Amino acid sequence: MAKVCVITGGGSGMGLEAAKFMPKDKIIVISGRTMSKLENGVNELKALGFEAYAKTCDTSSRESVKELVEFAQSLGEITNVINSAGVSPAMKGTPENILKINALGTVYVNQEFSKVMNAGSVIVDVSSNSAYVLPSFIIPKKAYPLAETNEELFVQKLVKKSKLAKGEYQQKGFAYSLSKNFVVWYAKKCAFEYGLKGIRVVSLSPGLIATDMGNLEKEEGGMLIPFACEERMGKPEELGFALATVADERNGYLAGVDVLCDGGSTNGMKEFKKKKK
Ligand SMILES: NC(=O)c1ccc[n+]([C@@H]2O[C@H](COP(=O)([O-])OP(=O)(O)OC[C@H]3O[C@@H](n4cnc5c(N)ncnc54)[C@H](OP(=O)(O)O)[C@@H]3O)[C@@H](O)[C@H]2O)c1
Structure with missing residues (x-):
C-alpha cells in the first residue's frame, strides 16, 4: 500500500520545505486554506x-480536518503528519482566532x-x-485539558488571559504564546496516549525563521535574534530539514518531547548571552 505524508500549512514556509526532504516514495498531500498557494x-x-x-x-474546523x-x-x-498550519500576531485576526487555529487546530x-x-x-x-x-x-495550564472537553470555555479562558496585555498586537502576541505553549503540552499528552498504539508524537518549536510569517514578525520577534548563537534568523529549508528528520520513521525513539530548533535564542536569552551583555 502507498504511504502518505500529510502536511498542514504545506502550501508555504517550512511546511512546504519539509515536503522537499521527505522520501520520494511517499505520496505528499499539502493542505491549507488557499488553493492557489x-x-x-x-x-x-x-x-x-x-x-x-x-x-x-481549515484546521480550525474539525469537519474540514x-x-x-x-x-x-x-x-x-x-x-x-506534519502539522505546520498556524497564524501569528502580525496577521489579521483576533486572539480568539489565533487560539482556534493554533491550539484547537492541533487538537483536531x-x-x-x-x-x-x-x-x-x-x-x-x-x-x-x-x-x-511566558513566566510559568x-x-x-489548568485550563488546557478543557480543549478536549469544553472548547468554548478553553478559548474563553485563554483569551481572557491574553487580554491582560496592553495593546492589540501585545494581546495577539500573548494569545500566540499561549497557543504554542499549549501545542507543546498537548503534543506530549498525545505522545503518551497514542504511544500505546505505536504512534509517535513530537512537537518542534522554531525560532524566528525567514518565511512569510517570520518576515512579518521580524520587528517584534527579532528581539530574540541577538540571543541566538549565530545572531541570525533561521532559513526555511533548515526548518524543513529539521521537521522532515523528526518525522522520519528512523527517529523512532524521539517521542513525548519538544525539539527546540531556534538557533539557541531561548537559551541565549535565559542563560548565556544575557550575562554577557
Ligand atoms: N516563521 C517563524 O518565524 C515561526 C516561528 C515559530 C513558529 N512558527 C510556526 O511555524 C508554522 C509554519 O509557519 P511558517 O513560518 O512556515 O509560515 P507560513 O508560510 O505563513 O505558513 C503557515 C501556513 O499555515 C497555513 N494556515 C494558516 N491558517 C490555517 C488554517 N486555519 N488552516 C490550515 N492552514 C492554515 C497558511 O496557509 P493559508 O493562509 O493559505 O491557510 C500557511 O501556508 C506555524 O505554525 C507558525 O506558527 C513560525
Missing part, C-alpha cells in the same frame, strides 16, 4: 519528482489523524519558541 506548492514538488496533491483544509483525513486515506496509508489534527494511523507512524506538531517566553505562573 497549494497548487504552486504541488507544482514545485512535482518538478522535484514527488507525487503530490493539494487539498484545502475530517475531510482531509478522508482524502489522504483514499491515496494510501497515512504514515506521517491529532485526534482525527490518530484514529486512522497505525503503529510506526508519526505526528509532528509545529509550536514556537514563543511557547517558552501566568500560564493557565
Whole structure:
C-alpha cells in the first residue's frame, strides 16, 4: 500500500520545505486554506519528482480536518503528519482566532489523524519558541485539558488571559504564546496516549525563521535574534530539514518531547548571552 505524508500549512514556509526532504516514495498531500498557494506548492514538488496533491483544509474546523483525513486515506496509508498550519500576531485576526487555529487546530489534527494511523507512524506538531517566553505562573495550564472537553470555555479562558496585555498586537502576541505553549503540552499528552498504539508524537518549536510569517514578525520577534548563537534568523529549508528528520520513521525513539530548533535564542536569552551583555 502507498504511504502518505500529510502536511498542514504545506502550501508555504517550512511546511512546504519539509515536503522537499521527505522520501520520494511517499505520496505528499499539502493542505491549507488557499488553493492557489497549494497548487504552486504541488507544482514545485512535482518538478522535484514527488507525487503530490493539494487539498484545502481549515484546521480550525474539525469537519474540514475530517475531510482531509478522508482524502489522504483514499491515496494510501497515512504514515506521517506534519502539522505546520498556524497564524501569528502580525496577521489579521483576533486572539480568539489565533487560539482556534493554533491550539484547537492541533487538537483536531491529532485526534482525527490518530484514529486512522497505525503503529510506526508519526505526528509532528509545529509550536514556537514563543511557547517558552511566558513566566510559568501566568500560564493557565489548568485550563488546557478543557480543549478536549469544553472548547468554548478553553478559548474563553485563554483569551481572557491574553487580554491582560496592553495593546492589540501585545494581546495577539500573548494569545500566540499561549497557543504554542499549549501545542507543546498537548503534543506530549498525545505522545503518551497514542504511544500505546505505536504512534509517535513530537512537537518542534522554531525560532524566528525567514518565511512569510517570520518576515512579518521580524520587528517584534527579532528581539530574540541577538540571543541566538549565530545572531541570525533561521532559513526555511533548515526548518524543513529539521521537521522532515523528526518525522522520519528512523527517529523512532524521539517521542513525548519538544525539539527546540531556534538557533539557541531561548537559551541565549535565559542563560548565556544575557550575562554577557
Ligand atoms: N516563521 C517563524 O518565524 C515561526 C516561528 C515559530 C513558529 N512558527 C510556526 O511555524 C508554522 C509554519 O509557519 P511558517 O513560518 O512556515 O509560515 P507560513 O508560510 O505563513 O505558513 C503557515 C501556513 O499555515 C497555513 N494556515 C494558516 N491558517 C490555517 C488554517 N486555519 N488552516 C490550515 N492552514 C492554515 C497558511 O496557509 P493559508 O493562509 O493559505 O491557510 C500557511 O501556508 C506555524 O505554525 C507558525 O506558527 C513560525
